[in-house]
Amino acid sequence: MTKRILLGLLVLSTITISAQRNSASPYSYFGIGENFEATTVENASMGGIGVALKDTHHLNFINPAANADLRVATYAIGGSLTFLTLKDSEESQTGNSTNLRYIALGFPIGKKAGLSVGLQPFSSVGYSLLDNKNADDVNLFRGEGGTNKIYGSFGMYVCEGFSLGIETAFIFGNIDNSILNQRSNVALATKHQESLNIRGGQFKFGTQYKKELKNKLQLNAGASITLATDLSTKGNEEMYSLSFSSGGQEIPRDVLFDRPVNGDITIPVKSVFGFGMGKVNKWYIGVNQQFQSALSTNSSLITNGGSFKYDDSNKFSLGGYYIPKINSISSYWDTVTYRAGIRFEDTGLLVSSNNNFTTIKDFGINVGLGLPLPRQLSNVNVGFEYGQRGTTNNNLIKENYFNVRLSLSLNSVKWFQKRRID
Numbered sequence: 001m002t003k004r005i006l007l008g009l010l011v012l013s014t015i016t017i018s019a020q021r022n023s024a025s026p027y028s029y030f031g032i033g034e035n036f037e038a039t040t041v042e043n044a045s046m047g048g049i050g051v052a053l054k055d056t057h058h059l060n061f062i063n064p065a066a067n068a069d070l071r072v073a074t075y076a077i078g079g080s081l082t083f084l085t086l087k088d089s090e091e092s093q094t095g096n097s098t099n100l101r102y103i104a105l106g107f108p109i110g111k112k113a114g115l116s117v118g119l120q121p122f123s124s125v126g127y128s129l130l131d132n133k134n135a136d137d138v139n140l141f142r143g144e145g146g147t148n149k150i151y152g153s154f155g156m157y158v159c160e161g162f163s164l165g166i167e168t169a170f171i172f173g174n175i176d177n178s179i180l181n182q183r184s185n186v187a188l189a190t191k192h193q194e195s196l197n198i199r200g201g202q203f204k205f206g207t208q209y210k211k212e213l214k215n216k217l218q219l220n221a222g223a224s225i226t227l228a229t230d231l232s233t234k235g236n237e238e239m240y241s242l243s244f245s246s247g248g249q250e251i252p253r254d255v256l257f258d259r260p261v262n263g264d265i266t267i268p269v270k271s272v273f274g275f276g277m278g279k280v281n282k283w284y285i286g287v288n289q290q291f292q293s294a295l296s297t298n299s300s301l302i303t304n305g306g307s308f309k310y311d312d313s314n315k316f317s318l319g320g321y322y323i324p325k326i327n328s329i330s331s332y333w334d335t336v337t338y339r340a341g342i343r344f345e346d347t348g349l350l351v352s353s354n355n356n357f358t359t360i361k362d363f364g365i366n367v368g369l370g371l372p373l374p375r376q377l378s379n380v381n382v383g384f385e386y387g388q389r390g391t392t393n394n395n396l397i398k399e400n401y402f403n404v405r406l407s408l409s410l411n412s413v414k415w416f417q418k419r420r421i422d
Contacts, residue, residue, distance in 0.1 A: 027347075027349065027360065027389065027390070027399070028124055028125050028126055028127055028143070029125075029127050029141075029143065030308050030349060030351075031123075031265075031295065031308075031310070031349075032123045032125070032146075032147060032175060032198065032231075032265060033123040033124045033125035033126075033143075033145075033146050033147070033175065034123060034124050034125075035122070035123050036101070036120065036121045036122060036123065036124065038061040038062065038102075038120055038149075039061055039062060040058065040059055040060070040061060040076065040078060040102070040381075040407060040409075041078045041080075041101070041368070041381045041382075041383045041405040041406065041407035042055075042058050042339065042368070042370065042381050042383075042407070042409070043060070043061070043062060044366060044368075044383055044385070044405060045319075045339040045340070045341065045366050045367065045368025045369075045381070045383035045384075045385075045405070046286075046317075046319030046320055046321060046339045046340065046341035046366065046368070047288075047317040047318055047319035047340075047341020047342050047343045047364070047366050048062075048288060048315070048317040048319070048341065048343050048366075049274060049276070049286045049287065049288045049317045049318070049319045049320070049341060050062040050063065050066075050274075050286075050288070051063045051206070051208075051222040051223060051224055051272045051273065051274040051288050052208060052220040052221050052222035052274045052275050052276045052286055052288075053066065053220065053222075053276060053284065053286060054066060054069045054208065054210060054218075054220055055069060056069050056070065056071040056072070057071070057072060057074065057377050057409070057411050058074065058076075058409055059074055059076050059104055059106045059116055059118075059409070061102070061104075061118075061120070061153075062206075062224060062272060062288075063155075063165060063206040063207075063208060063222050063223075063224045063272070064153040064154065064155050064165030064166055064167040064204060064205070064206045064224070065155040065163040065164055065165030065206040065207050065208040065222065065224075066155060066163075066165065066206070066208060066222075067106060067113070067114035067115060067116055067153055067154060067155030067156075067165055068112060068113055068114055068155035068156050068157050068163035068164075068165065068208075069114065069155075069163070070106050070107060070108045070114030070116070071108055072107075072108070072377060072411045072412060073105070073106070073107040073108075073411065073412045074105070074106045074107070074116075074409060074410070074411050075104075075105055075408075075409075075410040075411075075412075076102065076103075076104045076105075076106070076118075076407060076408065076409050076410075077100075077102065077103050077104075077407060077408050078100075078101040078102050078381075078405065078406065078407035078408075079098065079099060079100045079101055079405070079406055079407070080098070080099055080101055080403050080404060080405040080406070081096065081097075081098050081403070081404045082096060082097045082098075082099075082401055082402070082403050082404075083096045083401065083402045083403075083404075084096060084097075084399060084400070084401050085399070085400045085401070086397050086398070086399055086400075087392060087397065087398045087399075087400070088392055088395070088396070088397050088398070089392050089395070097126070099121065099124070100121070101120065101121065101405070101407075102118055102119065102120045103118055103119050104116055104117065104118025104119070104120075105117055105118065109156075112156055112157040113154070113155065113156035113157070114154070114155055114156075115152070115153065115154050116152075116153045117150075117151065117152045117153070118150075118151060119148060119149070119150055119151075120148065120149045120151065121146060121147070121148055121149070122146070122147040122148055122149040122171050122173070123146050123147045123173075124145075124146035124147075125143045125144055125145050125146050125175050125177075126143065126144055126146075127141065127142070127143045128140075128141070128142050128143075135184065136183060136184040137181070137182075137183050137184075138181070138182045138183075139179055139180065139181050139182075140179070140180040140182075141177075141178075141179055142176075142177070142178050142180075143175070143176065143177045143178070144175075144176055145173060145174045145175040145176050146173050146175065147171055147172065147173030147175075147198050147231075148171070148172060148173055149169050149170070149171050149202070150169065150170050150172075151167055151168065151169035151170075152167070152168055152169075153165065153166070153167040153204075154166055154167075155206070155208075161209055161210045161211060161212075162207070162208075162209050163207065163208045163209075164205075164206070164207050165205070165206040165207070165208075165224075166203070166204070166205055166206075167203070167204040167205075167206075168201070168202070168203055169201065169202040169203075169204070170199075170200075170201055170202075171198065171199070171200050171201070171202060171229075171231060172198065172199050172200075173197075173198050174195070174196065174197055174198070175195075175196050175198065176193070176194070176195050176196075177193070177194045178191060178192065178193040178194070179191070179192045179193075187243070188241040188242060188243055188253055189241065189242050189243070189244070190239065190240075190241055190242075190256075191239065191240060191241075191242055191250075192237075192238075192239045193237070193238055193239075194235065194236075194237045194261060195235045195236060196233045196234070196235035196261060197233070197234050197235050198231050198232070198233050198265070199231065199232050199234075200229050200230060200231035200232055200267075201229060202226065202227070202229045202267070203226070203227045203229070204224060204225070204226040204227070205224065205225055205227075206222065206223065206224035206225075207222065207223055207224075208220065208221070208222040209221045209222070216279050216280070217277060217278070217279060218277065218278060218279065218280060219275070219276075219277050220275060220276045220277070220278075220286070221274070221275040222273075222274055222275070223271070223272065223273045223274075224271070224272045225269065225270070225271045225272075226269065226270040226271075227269060228266060228267065228268050228269045228293075229266070229267050230264045230265070230266050230267075231264065231265045231266075231267060232262075232264060233261070233262065233263045233264065233265055234260070234261070234262050235260070235261045236258065236259065236260050236261055237257075237258075237259055237260075237261045238255065238257065238258040238259070239255075239256040239257055240252050240253065240254060240255045240256055240258075241253040241254045241256070263297060264297065265295070265296075265297045266295065266296045266297065267295065268292055268293035268294060268295060268296070269292070269293050270290065270291070270292040270293075271290070271291050271292075272288055272289070272290045272291075273288070273289050273290075274286055274287055274288040274289065274317075275287065276320070278320070281323055281326045282322075282323055282326070283320065283321065283322045283323070284320045284321050285318075285319070285320035286318075286319065286320060287316070287317065287318050288315075288316070288317040288318075289314070289315075289316055289317075290314060290315040290316075290317075291312070291313075291314050292312065292313045292314070292348065293312055294310045294311050294312050294313075294348060295310040295348070296310070307351070307352050308349060308350060308351045308352060308357075309350050309352075309357065310348050310349060310350070311348050311350055311359070312348055313345070313346055313347055313348030314345070314346050315343060315344070315345040315346070316343065316344050316345075317341060317342070317343040318341060318342055318343075319339065319340060319341020319342065319366065320339070320340070320341070321337050321338060321339045321340075321370075322337075322338045323335070323336070323337050323338070324336075332372075335372050336369055336370060336371055336372070337369065337370030337379075338368075338369060338370075339366070339367065339368040339369070339370065339383070340366060340367045340368070341365075341366045342364070342365050342366065343362075343363070343364050343366075344361075344362075344363055345361065345362040345363070345364075346359060346361055346362075347359075347360045347361065347362055347389075351396060353394040353395050353396050356394055358391065358393060358394045358396055360389065360390050360391075361389070361390075361391070362387065362388070362389040363387055363388050363389075364385050364386065364387035364388075365385065365386050365387070366383060366384070366385045367383070367384050368381060368382060368383035368384065368405070369381070369382050369383075377411035378408075378409060378410045378411050379408075379409050380406070380407070380408060380409075381405075381406070381407045381408075381409060382404075382405070382406055383403070383404075383405035383406075384402070384403070384404060384405070385401075385402070385403040385405070386400075386401075386402055387400075387401050387402075387403070388400055388401075389401070
């Protein structure tokens, strides 16, 4: 059953943001959906590094302490387009999705502090499966929705080269899952439907340290920790019989049960550590190591009869950037920021197949460009990622994906300046 579910969990056409279904991955079937890592396009293009990275003109969602380095008002918006190919031992299918990754604003507070606020997706569910292998017992699985995060992040220098930060966030959203069953020689179909409303808060703390070395080299170190939080899940679960009109519309009949669903999903502690070295506005190379405990729940949302479970997860990232000559007036391409990176991830998701649990791993190679705009300090950032997730072992599905990411980082040095002449 797990194999057939994974094969069918594709959205039939390009998913639009307005429909609030921004995942085409079969792995959005599990838990509260496909998780979105809180990174800008700039950081994602370097393999996801950034916990130690200091930047005066770009936002940093990985470490709130990085807000202390903001020197101008910065507006950021980012999105991505994902192309998927799913493979098992016999066949393959394709799909794609688009999504808005973040809208955010950051600005300095004095010369030693900064604040940013924004909206980001937290997880997404989007799948549709028709299981008709047994003609006498047909099942249609559907799921949609997801969760979002509104956040506020503050960072400040507490002494020379050392900054601290804090982020508070509110997570909210809705997830709908349903199973429609139709048996041969039975007049009415049966539908089981679950609708959940998810709410909860989240706190993150971070720190960064920079040390000036010889020859204008700078050594950076950083760490962040996101505290465990319980997301409240409230909604209802119902099962009812139904028939279909001549136009294919569902006509509800007898309600077998309709009851409330309450529970909690515990998002575990996540810690990120890293360091890097480089020259400001010239080059940088860094590494990140991320650890997270296993997700747990007492909600029926992610129990699902033991077809999957969660374990501890970890991720390693390596990447950096290079700028040939940031103030060049003879060559535009010398002012471009060239980024690259790689990441390896154990997602912590274990899927049951053939009475065995298989660990789902993820791998990605990234490159990107930061293209300066005529407007001072602003730029367009483009990133590309090729990755693989899952495996064809034990009758499971391997997902090959190609992400195209795009963001605008718009800076203004005038926004918070006082007028000299009224």
